[in-house]
Amino acid sequence: MLQMTRAVYDSIRAHGEETYPHECCGALLGRPAAGSWSIEEAVRAGNTRTDSAHNRYQIAPAELVRIEREARARGLSIGGFYHSHPDHPAQWSATDFAEAHWLGCSYVITAVAQGKATITNSFLLAGTTEEDKHFELEAIEVTETAEPLLAQGESKKA
Numbered sequence: 001m002l003q004m005t006r007a008v009y010d011s012i013r014a015h016g017e018e019t020y021p022h023e024c025c026g027a028l029l030g031r032p033a034a035g036s037w038s039i040e041e042a043v044r045a046g047n048t049r050t051d052s053a054h055n056r057y058q059i060a061p062a063e064l065v066r067i068e069r070e071a072r073a074r075g076l077s078i079g080g081f082y083h084s085h086p087d088h089p090a091q092w093s094a095t096d097f098a099e100a101h102w103l104g105c106s107y108v109i110t111a112v113a114q115g116k117a118t119i120t121n122s123f124l125l126a127g128t129t130e131e132d133k134h135f136e137l138e139a140i141e142v143t144e145t146a147e148p149l150l151a152q153g154e155s156k157k158a
């Protein structure tokens with residue numbers, strides 16, 4: 001089961017609506033938790049696929065390195081990735097599977113129908129090698145944060 005804060009859940013769905021009819025993508029930062037992850041932050045990434053941005057996504061390697069470095073500096077790890085499926089179901093595609101290499105990480109997909117986020121699913125990339133990897137549908141538990149009314153960008157320190 002993938003845990004994420006309400007802020008993360010809302011953020012990845014809003015991102016998919018903003019980039020519609022193109023796909024959005026980003027990384028999920030958090031800490032390991034009981035066989036999966038507890039996600040505390042969603043980091044938006046630019047969709048570098050220009051040939052077919054409506055049905056393909058990719059995070060540039062340099063951007064990924066930067067995201068990972070910044071995560072580590074704050075004691076977090078990359079626990080997964082997310083992207084949207086404009087006018088397609090929240091199910092992984094053959095391309096999604098082929099391009100998924102982070103074993104033990106979660107791949108979150110949000111279906112965006114007519115510009116509105118509908119279903120969000122998470123698939124854990126299980127297995128021990130690139131040969132036996134496989135996606136397992138996992139539940140998403142949205143956790144309410146202690147400060148739900150804190151506006152984005154507002155400092156927690158008074």
Ligand SMILES: [Zn+2]
Nearest residue numbers: 083092093096
């Ligand atoms: Zn996809």
